[in-house]
Amino acid sequence: QQQVKQSPQSLIVQKGGISIINCAYENTAFDYFPWYQQFPGKGPALLIAIRPDVSEKKEGRFTISFNKSAKQFSLHIMDSQPGDSATYFCAAEPYSGGGADGLTFGKGTHLIIQP
């Protein structure tokens, strides 16, 4: 059972456009929602993260929108640039207090920004 569903699987956006990637989760115990960016041959790197006490978080051109009632969150990349071309993973984690369960990742979205 996949606990975090990510869409679309791939996305092509023109330079300067808005890239939108969506994720939905099932486990209501999740309370931390990061997005990771991965370039080919590299490890994932934390891009931006949100907790459910806010509905939106913005860092530069990257914004997370969070809808707790719908159990959905999305990443918006404004003014998308060719350098943003990468694979993006959403993830979720419950507050475990130091116990078990790591991050649960979505399957990823291959984003291509066309010049």
Added chain:
Amino acid sequence: NAGVMQNPRHLVRRRGQEARLRCSPMKGHSHVYWYRQLPEEGLKFMVYLQKENIIDESGMPKERFSAEFPKEGPSILRIQQVVRGDSAAYFCASSPTWDRRELFFGEGSRLTVL
């Protein structure tokens, strides 16, 4: 200012051989996590270790896989008697505390089983 260091970056093994993957966490980090990434899949949690202790191995296959993080030296993920289905990228991440919300990933070790 080295990040998480993994080696080897690429490893080729024949079925039945053993694979050993090493991970040196970031300086000051005592918490290490291993994840596996299959093609077109997200990362799957395998194991969480602190120095000399396995904290959570709920994501580890029951057989052939083991991990350690000794008092001295890198963390090691060991896969015995590899099969083709073990072919994947294995990522190590570290954090300074138990709070996984500060995960820093290495560049991964890509295992190919012939």
